[in-house]
Amino acid sequence: MQDVSIWLLLVFILGSYVQSITGFAFGLIVMSVVGLFSLVPLDIAAFAVSVLSMTNAATGLYxxxxxxxxxxxxxxxxxxxxxxxxxxxxLLDYFGKNALNWLQLFLGITIILACLMSLIKPKKSTEPSGSSGYFVFGALSGILGGLFSTAGPPISYFMYRQPISIEVIRSTLLSVFFVANVLRITIMGGSGQITMPMVWISLIGFPCVVITALLAKRYPPKISPQIIKRIALALLLLSGVSLSLKALL
Incomplete structure (x- = not known):
């Protein structure tokens, strides 16, 4: 049975808190801290993020x-x-077994790019994008979702450029996150990659995420969500740079 450190549970709690307040970054926070401090293997962390993000999305769609x-x-x-x-x-399975430094570098670059995309306010298009746009950003989100369970940044950037209501955007993003994580878990199960440590850490993380989300909604902080988001982005950017340097050195 995989030992679960208190630090990993605290990372789940932190990610859930920031996600609940700002609607942003649960997967990025968990993967960045896990990658930087090697709390658990990246494939285990990514699976837990998939399960917990899927649960969060299902709650939002209810x-x-x-x-x-x-x-x-x-x-x-x-x-x-x-x-x-x-x-x-x-790729996650291959690089995790054969070239961990490259995997850490990919994760670091992904975090840096995700932060930069979040800092750029998307300019609204005058007309809704066609199917080709969803196809391209679907591919980008898919590769990041498969690697690190972080499909959000590309499709979020794309969706917030659409001249449609915020409610439709949020519902679409929640649907994307839910189905993408279901697919990821199904693909891993079909290829025999799901292990007991993955299941165990997901089960342990579940109450941490749910209870934190409920408390964050019931007792919101006095600090503006935008300030919390900026702090989270700054720390994520720092962790992405640190992770990239760790992989290269």
């Missing part, structure tokens, strides 16, 4: 929010993202 999603565009997204999730899962 009550009919999923009805606002454009099913056609979502289908195009998953046509392109599904094979890329398969490739990402394969």
């Amino acid at each position: 009550g009919g929010a999923w009805k606002q999603v454009n099913a056609k565009n979502l289908l195009v997204f998953f046509i392109s993202s599904t094979p890329m999730i398969v490739i990402g899962v394969y």
Whole structure:
């Protein structure tokens, strides 16, 4: 049975808290800290992030929010993202076993790029993007989702450029996160990559994430969510640079 350190549980709590307040960064926070301090292997952390993010997305969609999603565009997204999730899962397994430094470097670069994308305020398009846009960003999200369970940054940037209501954007993103994580878990299960340590850490992390999310909603901080988001982005950017340097040195 995989030992679970108190530090890993604290990382789950921190990620859930920031996610609940700002709607941002659970997976990035968990993967960055785990990668930087080697709390658990990256494949175990990524699986736990998949399970916990899927749970969070399902909670957000409960009550009919999923009805606002454009099913056609979502289908195009998953046509392109599904094979890329398969490739990402394969690359995670391969580099985790054969070239861990390269995997850490990829994670560091992913975190840096995700932070930079979050700092750039997307300019609204005058017309909704066509299917080709969902196809391209679906592929980008798929590879990151398969590798590190961090599919959010590319598709979030793309969606917030669309001239549609914020409710539709949020519902679409929650649907993307839910289905992408279901696919990732299914692909891992079908290839026999799910291990007991992955399941155990996901189970232990579940109450940490749920209880923290409920408390954060009930007792919101007096600090502005935007300030919390900026602090989280600064720390993530620092951890991404540190992780990249760690991999190179």
